[in-house]
Every structure is written in C-alpha cells, then in structure tokens.
Amino acid sequence: MHVLVLGAGITGVTTAWYLRRAGFDVSVIDRQPAAGLETSYANGGQISVSHPEPWANPSAPLIALRWLGRSDAPLRFRPSRDPAQWRWALAFLRECLPGRTRRNTEAIASLAVYSAAQLRSLREELGLGYEFLGRGILHLFFSQREFRDAGERVEILARHGIRARLCGRGEMLAIEPALAAVADRIAGGIHAPDDESGDAFRFTQALAARCEEAGVHFYYGTRIRRLLHTGGLIDAVEVEDAAGHTGQLSAGAYVVCLGSYSPALVAPLGERLPIYPVKGYSITAPVADPARAPMVSLTDESARIVCSRLGDRLRVAGTAELNGFDTTPDPLRGQGILRWLEDRLPGAIDPAKAQLWAGLRPATPGNTPLIGKGGGVNLWYNTGHGTLGWTLACGSAAALATLMGGGRPDPRFPFLGRA
Numbered sequence: 194m195h196v197l198v199l200g201a202g203i204t205g206v207t208t209a210w211y212l213r214r215a216g217f218d219v220s221v222i223d224r225q226p227a228a229g230l231e232t233s234y235a236n237g238g239q240i241s242v243s244h245p246e247p248w249a250n251p252s253a254p255l256i257a258l259r260w261l262g263r264s265d266a267p268l269r270f271r272p273s274r275d276p277a278q279w280r281w282a283l284a285f286l287r288e289c290l291p292g293r294t295r296r297n298t299e300a301i302a303s304l305a306v307y308s309a310a311q312l313r314s315l316r317e318e319l320g321l322g323y324e325f326l327g328r329g330i331l332h333l334f335f336s337q338r339e340f341r342d343a344g345e346r347v348e349i350l351a352r353h354g355i356r357a358r359l360c361g362r363g364e365m366l367a368i369e370p371a372l373a374a375v376a377d378r379i380a381g382g383i384h385a386p387d388d389e390s391g392d393a394f395r396f397t398q399a400l401a402a403r404c405e406e407a408g409v410h411f412y413y414g415t416r417i418r419r420l421l422h423t424g425g426l427i428d429a430v431e432v433e434d435a436a437g438h439t440g441q442l443s444a445g446a447y448v449v450c451l452g453s454y455s456p457a458l459v460a461p462l463g464e465r466l467p468i469y470p471v472k473g474y475s476i477t478a479p480v481a482d483p484a485r486a487p488m489v490s491l492t493d494e495s496a497r498i499v500c501s502r503l504g505d506r507l508r509v510a511g512t513a514e515l516n517g518f519d520t521t522p523d524p525l526r527g528q529g530i531l532r533w534l535e536d537r538l539p540g541a542i543d544p545a546k547a548q549l550w551a552g553l554r555p556a557t558p559g560n561t562p563l564i565g566k567g568g569g570v571n572l573w574y575n576t577g578h579g580t581l582g583w584t585l586a587c588g589s590a591a592a593l594a595t596l597m598g599g600g601r602p603d604p605r606f607p608f609l610g611r612a
C-alpha cells in the first residue's frame with residue numbers, strides 16, 4: 194500500500210523510515226526545502242527518558258501563578274481571543290489532577306523506554322552521524338524545596354525500569370566537572386546514566402537521506418492546502434508548490450505528522466486534535482573553553498533549562514510561551530538564556546557567536562502524543578509530541594508502523610483507535 198506522510202520533521206521522517214521498513218510504499222510531503230527545518234531544527238538535544246512527568250502536574254497551577262506577569266518567567270501565557278488557546282489551557286488544568294498526571298507519566302515512560310531502544314538499534318544499524326553522546330542526563334536542583342521530591346521521582350522511574358539515582362554535590366562534580374562554578378549552590382541532583390543527547394536536526398536529515406536510498410520519495414517545497422475526502426475516506430491531498438501551482442497527491446493511507454499545524458488540516462473533517470503550539474527558545478554557540486562546556490547533558494530543574502553538547506557547539510534551550518503561531522524570536526528571551534549560561538557555565542561559549550532560535554512544541558495538554566488511527570477510513574496520526582518529540586520519535590514511528598500493519602505495539606500507551 195502507498196502511504197503519504199504529511200510533514201518531514203523528526204516525526205514524519207522516522208514515520209517514513211519505519212513504514213518503509215515494514216514494507217509500505219512511502220512518500221513524504223513538506224512545505225520546507227528540506228527535512229527538519231521547523232520545530233525539529235534546534236531543540237534541546239536530549240533523549241530524556243528520565244523526564245516522563247508532563248508539565249501538567251499537581252504543582253503546575255501554583256508555579257504558573259507565581260510566574261504570572263514576569264517577563265522572564267520560564268512559562269508565559271499571553272491570553273488571546275483564540276478559543277483553541279483557552280480550550281487547551283482548561284484541558285491542561287484538568288490534566289494537572291493527580292490521577293491524570295500519574296496516567297500520563299506512565300504512558301510517556303513506557304513509550305520513552307521503548308523509543309530509546311529503537312533509537313539505539315537504529316543507530317547501530319545505520320551508523321547515523323548526529324553528534325550523539327551517551328553520557329546520561331544530570332538533573333540539577335538549586336533549591337532544597339525542589340530537591341525534596343527528587344527521591345520520589347527516582348522511585349517512579351525505577352518502577353518503569355529507568356535507571357536514575359540521587360547525587361550529592363561531590364558526585365555531581367565528578368560526573369560533570371564543568372559544574373565547578375555552581376557546585377556550592379547546588380542542592381542536589383539526579384543522574385540518569387542511560388539518557389543520551391544529540392542533534393535532532395542532523396539525525397532527521399541523515400535519516401531522510403537513508404529513506405530516499407530505501408525508495409521513499411520526498412516532495413519538498415510543497416504546501417499541503419487541504420484533504421479532499423468523500424465521507425470518511427481521504428481521496429487526495431491538495432498541494433501547492435513554491436511557484437503557486439496546485440495539484441493533488443493520493444495514496445491508500447495518510448499519516449498526519451504536521452506538528453502544531455496538524456489540527457487545522459483535519460478540522461474540516463470534524464476531527465478536533467487537542468494540540469496547541471508552545472513556543473520555546475534555544476541558543477547554539479561554539480564552545481569557547483572545552484573544559485567549561487559540559488559533555489553530560491544537563492537539565493536545570495529550577496530554571497527549566499536544558500543544555501547539550503553537540504560536538505564543538507553547546508545548545509541551551511528552554512522557556513514556554515502560549516501565544517499562538519508566531520515563531521519570531523524575542524531577543525529578551527535570548528538574553529535570559531545567555532544570563533543562565535553566564536551564571537551556571539561561565540566562559541563555556543562565545544556569546545557573540547550565539548544563534549537564537551524559536552520553535553513551536555506541538556503540545557497536547559497532558560504531553561501524550563496522538564499516535565494511531567484517526568476518524569475515517571484511511572487517516573492516521575503521529576503528532577502532538579510536545580516537549581519530548583526527539584525522545585519519543587523512533588518509538589512513536591515504530592509503534593505506528595506496527596499498528597498500520599495490523600499488529601500490537603509493545604508500549605503500554607493509549608494508542609488511538611485501539612480497543
């Protein structure tokens with residue numbers, strides 16, 4: 194069967210790979226001139242299996258209130274007239290209930306463990322170059338209050354077979370000597386030795402090249418305008434090229450991997466996807482002093498900032514803004530990340546060469562992606578990966594290929610359309 198994958202971010206490209214490997218005939222459509230140029234372009238680089246708790250958790254509403262009105266707050270909500278924004282915000286609050294948080298954490302953990310295993314075997318099989326580092330993630334806590342719950346987090350991770358342990362200052366410094374400047378301020382940490390980091394964009398491009406070698410056709414520079422359908426059956430996708438010429442592409446099945454733009458495409462079919470863009474920022478800069486730039490990926494739990502070494506560059510990412518589809522980077526946000534670098538890792542990078550980027554996380558209220566069968570006969574989803582699209586990409590795509598082949602994927606995850 195011929196499958197059209199809509200979107201060539203990390204989700205679309207991994208979907209194309211696993212479907213092709215399962216024997217499907219696959220084509221991919223994207224409006225950009227190459228793969229991975231939107232949200233998958235400059236994310237935090239973490240394969241963060243050790244962070245399955247969603248942003249929506251019982252402490253989130255209070256934290257959000259504390260940050261309200263602060264222009265440098267890690268989370269910023271700019272109310273608009275868009276009803277989708279309000280619907281999403283209310284659904285987010287519902288997902289903060291303890292039972293829902295537990296359920297979402299369990300689903301994400303199960304998918305993340307599976308995904309990391311898929312990524313490992315893909316890396317071994319294909320030898321893809323993407324600045325991979327397998328040195329784990331160190332979660333840093335700068336206040337005793339935040340560190341208090343770290344033991345419980347480690348226990349939850351252990352229940353899912355995810356290795357992680359509490360660390361004191363000395364141990365943390367031994368794991369990552371570049372933390373020397375802040376050692377006396379750290380309250381404690383969690384080290385997850387099996388976590389990884391790497392450049393999601395380079396991975397996406399390298400895998401897209403392997404997909405092409407395996408016979409996948411990519412329609413780049415091709416904007417998807419709408420789905421043409423008869424009742425519940427999609428007949429074709431109406432597309433437009435860079436010169437404004439329109440046409441139609443058709444297949445036996447369609448997989449939506451359009452990130453934050455997924456809901457708008459399927460809304461005319463009566464499908465309401467609970468995905469809203471949550472804007473985030475990153476800075477990428479050449480390493481100035483290798484001894485001061487960490488090799489272990491870091492998550493600063495107090496500042497909600499992550500940091501990954503990508504070869505001779507350092508990537509630092511964070512912040513969350515709920516304010517629509519504008520991807521223009523706000524320089525004030527960039528300055529905030531640079532201040533974090535100057536405070537936590539002084540001298541690590543050359544700030545004059547720092548590149549600021551902003552992207553839209555395709556977030557569901559509970560941070561659980563939508564994977565599986567959509568409404569209608571031949572519509573499928575692999576989208577809504579929120580804060581963990583790089584971590585969950587390979588597992589989500591492998592699971593979707595299993596579902597489309599009529600099988601049952603391994604993760605204990607609420608796949609769509611499965612009894």
Ligand SMILES: Cc1cc2nc3c(=O)[nH]c(=O)nc-3n(C[C@H](O)[C@H](O)[C@H](O)COP(=O)(O)OP(=O)(O)OC[C@H]3O[C@@H](n4cnc5c(N)ncnc54)[C@H](O)[C@@H]3O)c2cc1C
Nearest residue numbers: 200202203204224232233237239417452473581582583584
């Ligand atoms: C600041 C930041 C830091 C992050 N850090 C991490 C991290 O450390 N670890 C982690 O696991 N995740 C992280 N993420 C999340 C991760 O980057 C995303 O979940 C992931 O990139 C989403 O991939 P995607 O393929 O679904 O979306 P995208 O990469 O946005 O791909 C969607 C594609 O659809 C195409 N498209 C959209 N509309 C149309 C149309 N009408 N016609 C044609 N093509 C269209 C776009 O061109 C795009 O290529 C981070 C995100 C941000 C913003």
